[in-house]
Amino acid sequence: MDEIKEKVASITEEVIALRRDFHAHPELGFEEHRTAGKVEEYLQNYNIAVKRVAGTGVVGLIEGTKPGPVLLLRADLDALPVEEANDVSYCSECPGVMHACGHDAHTAILLGAARILSSMREKLAGSIKLVFQPNEENAGALTMIDEGVLEDPPVDAAMGLHVWTPLPSGKIGVCSGAVMGGLEIFKITVKGVGGHTGYPEAAVDPIIAASDIVLSAQRIQTREISLAKPTVIVFGSISGGTKANIIPDTVTLEGSVRTLYADSEEINPMKKLESLAVRVAAVHGCECEVEWYRENIPLVNDTELVRLASAAACEVTGSESDLNALSCMASEDFSEFSSRVPGVFVFLGTGNEKKQSHYPHHNPRFNIDEDTLPLGVELFIRFALRFFDEWEVK
Ligand SMILES: [Zn+2]
Ligand SMILES: [Zn+2]
Known part of the structure; x- marks a missing residue:
C-alpha cells in the first residue's frame, strides 16, 4: 500500500464516525449551526485557520510551504426536508429533516482530506481553500461568492465531488463539458x-x-x-x-x-x-x-482539470475501467464556482444494492455505501497534489 492509501486507511474510521454524526444531526440550508461548529472545531484541531462566510459557511486555508496557485475544494453542509425511512443506528434525530443527498458524506470526506493535506504542507506549492458551503439545495454558493469566498486569496481553480447512488460503488464519474443541468x-x-x-x-x-x-x-x-x-x-x-x-x-x-x-x-x-x-x-x-x-446554471467541467481529476481517479481505483463519462440533468450550484474559475466536479459511485445504498437521491431510504468514503478522501488529496505539480497559472 502506498503512503497516501495508508494515511487514508488510518483515518477511515474517524471519517465514518464524522459522517454518522452529521447524518444523525441534519440541518436545513442556512441553519447548519451545529454542523458548521463541528467543522470549525475539527479544522482548528489540525491548525487550519478558519473563518465564517455566509453565516453557516466555513472556510479553512491550508498554506503550502512554497508559493503557487490557490485551489478551492468544496463540500456542502445542508440536509433536506425529508422524513428518514432508514433503520440504522445513526438515523436522523431531527423529525422531518434528513441527509438524503449525501452532503453529510461530502463534509466528512473533505474534513478527512483536510487533516491529511494539512500534514503535507511541505509538499504543497500553493494553498488550499477548504469551502464548507451552506444551503446547496437552494443555490447557497452565490451567497458565499457575494461575500467574497473567491477572493483573499483569489482562487485559481475549484474541485468538488458528489456521492452518487446511480453509479455503482467503486466507480468514479468524470468527463469534460456540461455534466449537470x-x-x-x-x-x-x-x-x-x-x-x-x-x-x-x-x-x-x-x-x-x-x-x-x-x-x-x-x-x-x-x-x-x-x-x-x-x-x-x-x-x-x-x-x-x-x-x-x-x-x-x-x-x-x-x-x-x-x-x-x-x-x-x-x-x-x-x-x-x-x-x-x-x-x-x-x-x-x-x-x-x-x-x-x-x-x-449548467455545470461545465474544465478540460485540463478533468485530465488531472481522471489521472487522480485512476490512482484511487487502480483501473481506468472504473472511470465513467457521467453527465446528468440534475443540477448543482457548484456551477456558480465553475462559471467564475476553472472547475471540475466528480461523481463518486456509492450505489450498492447489497448495502441498501441504491435508492435515489432525495428518497427517504437514501443511504450511501460507507466503504466509498475513503475513496473520496483519497481523490481530493491526489487531485490537489497533481494540481500543484501540473497546473499552469494562466
Ligand atoms: Zn440534492
Ligand atoms: Zn446534493
Missing part, C-alpha cells in the same frame, strides 16, 4: 372566464387551453431545439377548478426546464416556452402570464 423553474397562469359546464359557449375555458400548452410544450424539445442540445421540459403541477360542473377562471401550471448546455439568445428554451404558452392560450381566447427564475 441548468435549471429554470416556471409558473404559467392561464386566465379564462369561468362559467357553467352546461353553457361552455358562454365561458372561456382555461382547462382546455392549459392542456394544449402542456402537450404543445413537448414540441420545443424535439422540433425547436437540436437533439444534440439536451433539453427537458417537465410539468410538475397543474391546478385549477373546484367542482365537476364549473368551468374555472384560471389554471396554473408549474414545472422545470433543464438543459445540458449554456443557453443563448438563439437557443433559450424558457423563452420559447413563454412564447408558445402565450400563443396557444390566445388560440383558446385565454390570457397567459409566465413567470420564471433560474435556479442553477
Whole structure:
C-alpha cells in the first residue's frame, strides 16, 4: 500500500464516525449551526485557520510551504426536508429533516482530506481553500461568492465531488463539458372566464387551453431545439377548478426546464416556452402570464482539470475501467464556482444494492455505501497534489 492509501486507511474510521454524526444531526440550508461548529472545531484541531462566510459557511486555508496557485475544494453542509425511512443506528434525530443527498458524506470526506493535506504542507506549492458551503439545495454558493469566498486569496481553480447512488460503488464519474443541468423553474397562469359546464359557449375555458400548452410544450424539445442540445421540459403541477360542473377562471401550471448546455439568445428554451404558452392560450381566447427564475446554471467541467481529476481517479481505483463519462440533468450550484474559475466536479459511485445504498437521491431510504468514503478522501488529496505539480497559472 502506498503512503497516501495508508494515511487514508488510518483515518477511515474517524471519517465514518464524522459522517454518522452529521447524518444523525441534519440541518436545513442556512441553519447548519451545529454542523458548521463541528467543522470549525475539527479544522482548528489540525491548525487550519478558519473563518465564517455566509453565516453557516466555513472556510479553512491550508498554506503550502512554497508559493503557487490557490485551489478551492468544496463540500456542502445542508440536509433536506425529508422524513428518514432508514433503520440504522445513526438515523436522523431531527423529525422531518434528513441527509438524503449525501452532503453529510461530502463534509466528512473533505474534513478527512483536510487533516491529511494539512500534514503535507511541505509538499504543497500553493494553498488550499477548504469551502464548507451552506444551503446547496437552494443555490447557497452565490451567497458565499457575494461575500467574497473567491477572493483573499483569489482562487485559481475549484474541485468538488458528489456521492452518487446511480453509479455503482467503486466507480468514479468524470468527463469534460456540461455534466449537470441548468435549471429554470416556471409558473404559467392561464386566465379564462369561468362559467357553467352546461353553457361552455358562454365561458372561456382555461382547462382546455392549459392542456394544449402542456402537450404543445413537448414540441420545443424535439422540433425547436437540436437533439444534440439536451433539453427537458417537465410539468410538475397543474391546478385549477373546484367542482365537476364549473368551468374555472384560471389554471396554473408549474414545472422545470433543464438543459445540458449554456443557453443563448438563439437557443433559450424558457423563452420559447413563454412564447408558445402565450400563443396557444390566445388560440383558446385565454390570457397567459409566465413567470420564471433560474435556479442553477449548467455545470461545465474544465478540460485540463478533468485530465488531472481522471489521472487522480485512476490512482484511487487502480483501473481506468472504473472511470465513467457521467453527465446528468440534475443540477448543482457548484456551477456558480465553475462559471467564475476553472472547475471540475466528480461523481463518486456509492450505489450498492447489497448495502441498501441504491435508492435515489432525495428518497427517504437514501443511504450511501460507507466503504466509498475513503475513496473520496483519497481523490481530493491526489487531485490537489497533481494540481500543484501540473497546473499552469494562466
Ligand atoms: Zn440534492
Ligand atoms: Zn446534493
